[in-house]
Amino acid sequence: MSEMAPGAARPEMPDQDSLPPVTEVAVASMILIVIGGIYMASHLPHHAPVVLPIIVLVGSAALIAWNALMLSRVREFSWSTFWLVGRWAILAYIVIGGMLLYVFLKDGTRGSQLLLVTLMLITYAVNVPLLLAFGAARYQPPDR
Numbered sequence: 747m748s749e750m751a752p753g754a755a756r757p758e759m760p761d762q763d764s765l766p767p768v769t770e771v772a773v774a775s776m777i778l779i780v781i782g783g784i785y786m787a788s789h790l791p792h793h794a795p796v797v798l799p800i801i802v803l804v805g806s807a808a809l810i811a812w813n814a815l816m817l818s819r820v821r822e823f824s825w826s827t828f829w830l831v832g833r834w835a836i837l838a839y840i841v842i843g844g845m846l847l848y849v850f851l852k853d854g855t856r857g858s859q860l861l862l863v864t865l866m867l868i869t870y871a872v873n874v875p876l877l878l879a880f881g882a883a884r885y886q887p888p889d890r
Contacts, residue, residue: 766816832879
């Protein structure tokens with residue numbers, strides 16, 4: 747770790763209290779997706795009822811949309827760090843989500859089951875990078 751030069755001004759950090767609760771909302775969204783995923787997987791290879799998975803998917807997507815809206819209103823933030831971490835994380839989670847989707851396809855998942863699992867994996871592949879990028883950027887000095 748590098749030391750700051752004597753007399754150098756410490757960069758001003760963003761006020762943590764002024765940031766929206768992105769982490770907490772993202773975790774709530776992930777909890778919903780995990781509930782829906784476990785419910786769907788527990789019924790395979792038979793057809794699962796789709797009411798609960800649809801409800802948790804809509805709830806999770808609404809939380810992600812709220813997170814994106816609240817985060818878009820933040821002005822003093824390290825957006826360069828957010829996008830740097832976010833781009834690499836989304837690439838990794840697209841690969842992970844694709845591998846998980848392949849497992850469901852190989853298992854014979856079809857129809858509405860496959861659609862719901864795919865949408866849940868997309869939600870997962872967006873949510874985790876958002877969480878990682880926000881967590882990295884919130885402790886960096888804001889872009890000027």
